Amino acid sequence: MCIAKLRLLLKTVLYCRQCAKLVLIKEKSTEEILDEFHQISTTIAECEQNLETAIGDAYNWLKTLQDSYEEANGEIKDFRTKINNIFDELEKKTINSLDDMYDTIKKSIQLELETCSRIQDEFKRFKDVHKIKENPSNELVFVAYQTSLDNISQAKIILKEMAVNANPTISFENNPDFEQSLIRFSSIGNFKREVKQLKKSTNELIKCSNKVLYNVRVPSDSRKCDIRSICELPKREILILDYANSRVKLLNKQYKVVSHADLPESPYDMCSISPSEVAITITDGQKGTVKFLSVNNGQIVTGRTFSFEHKCHGIAHAEGHLYIASCTELYQYTMDCTLVKKIYEDSSDNCSGMFEF
Ligand SMILES: *[C@@H]1O[C@H](CO)[C@@H](O)[C@H](O)[C@H]1NC(C)=O
Numbered sequence: 001m002c003i004a005k006l007r008l009l010l011k012t013v014l015y016c017r018q019c020a021k022l023v024l025i026k027e028k029s030t031e032e033i034l035d036e037f038h039q040i041s042t043t044i045a046e047c048e049q050n051l052e053t054a055i056g057d058a059y060n061w062l063k064t065l066q067d068s069y070e071e072a073n074g075e076i077k078d079f080r081t082k083i084n085n086i087f088d089e090l091e092k093k094t095i096n097s098l099d100d101m102y103d104t105i106k107k108s109i110q111l112e113l114e115t116c117s118r119i120q121d122e123f124k125r126f127k128d129v130h131k132i133k134e135n136p137s138n139e140l141v142f143v144a145y146q147t148s149l150d151n152i153s154q155a156k157i158i159l160k161e162m163a164v165n166a167n168p169t170i171s172f173e174n175n176p177d178f179e180q181s182l183i184r185f186s187s188i189g190n191f192k193r194e195v196k197q198l199k200k201s202t203n204e205l206i207k208c209s210n211k212v213l214y215n216v217r218v219p220s221d222s223r224k225c226d227i228r229s230i231c232e233l234p235k236r237e238i239l240i241l242d243y244a245n246s247r248v249k250l251l252n253k254q255y256k257v258v259s260h261a262d263l264p265e266s267p268y269d270m271c272s273i274s275p276s277e278v279a280i281t282i283t284d285g286q287k288g289t290v291k292f293l294s295v296n297n298g299q300i301v302t303g304r305t306f307s308f309e310h311k312c313h314g315i316a317h318a319e320g321h322l323y324i325a326s327c328t329e330l331y332q333y334t335m336d337c338t339l340v341k342k343i344y345e346d347s348s349d350n351c352s353g354m355f356e357f
């Protein structure tokens with residue numbers, strides 16, 4: 001059998017398999033067709049909804065991916081700085097031992113130099129004694145003779161010593177192991193591709209495994225701290241809202257307050273926008289404000305501020321939108337705080353249940 005024929009046969013078999021359940025259209029009732037059409041429409045609508053969610057997710061993923069990329073980039077630079085500091089320290093220690101060696105050798109030459117000139121002076125004095133005293137006493141001659149004998153032997157000793165240590169220099173020999181081990185590395189670190197499971201099972205049981213108390217008071221706090229919200233940042237830094245002192249405080253990994261920023265009024269809530277950015281709600285009378293803050297090098301940096309004609313209490317960030325709760329309403333906003341829609345309103349209540357998400 002030739003190849004072309006084989007292909008044709010194969011196609012026919014496949015075709016017949018696909019058509020096994022095919023029913024001729026004219027054998028079906030209009031009702032059946034409409035019913036199937038309705039079913040497929042529902043499936044398409046569901047599918048469309050899922051696609052839309054997936055597209056929204058994908059855009060968010062791109063943003064998170066970019067944030068994590070920038071974060072990793074920053075960490076490489078931090079690590080490089082750390083290595084630079086280690087090298088700086090090593091260089092300093094090496095130069096210190098060079099200085100020590102230089103000083104020691106220099107001092108010993110200077111000492112030899114001094115000894116030589118002292119003996120020279122001694123010899124000069126010996127000659128002067130001869131010149132001045134035409135007829136010296138026996139005693140004087142004896143002393144001069146003894147001294148010069150001593151000085152001659154001292155001169156011999158120092159000359160011998162200097163001949164041994166003649167013309168010293170210092171040279172540097174680098175540590176070849178050091179260079180070799182550095183060349184062996186192909187990079188200063190590795191990367192891990194992580195997948196964060198966003199949708200957790202709602203039945204998951206959360207248990208408190210540990211409780212430790214930390215002092216988050218700063219000296220200028222005038223009231224007892226009242227912590228209303230918390231956000232964890234990368235590098236395990238933590239931002240907390242102090243309602244009573246109208247402050248946002250940054251804690252380091254050891255839960256120590258490393259910096260704080262004053263807010264115009266008491267803050268209500270905070271949510272994370274990106275790995276280094278948060279949004280904070282503030283309410284003043286009937287009006288509200290959302291402030292964006294970011295953390296850079298252990299410092300809190302104030303960003304954009306948006307004002308609203310309603311109170312701003314609870315805030316959440318999800319799928320590229322901000323959700324802000326006033327006392328009785330829940331609003332959906334874009335990230336630049338343009339209103340998308342009012343999602344919910346409960347005018348029967350007065351600011352009780354609409355605070356949290
Ligand atoms: C020369 O000899 C005398 C007598 O021993 C000694 O006191 C003196 O220190 C010597 N001078 C030098 C420069 O060594």
Ligand SMILES: *[C@@H]1O[C@H](CO)[C@@H](O)[C@H](O)[C@H]1NC(C)=O
Nearest residue numbers: 346347348349350351352353
């Ligand atoms: C409104 O608030 C006041 C004071 O907080 C409370 O006494 C009252 O029961 C609240 N009304 C409703 C409808 O929740």
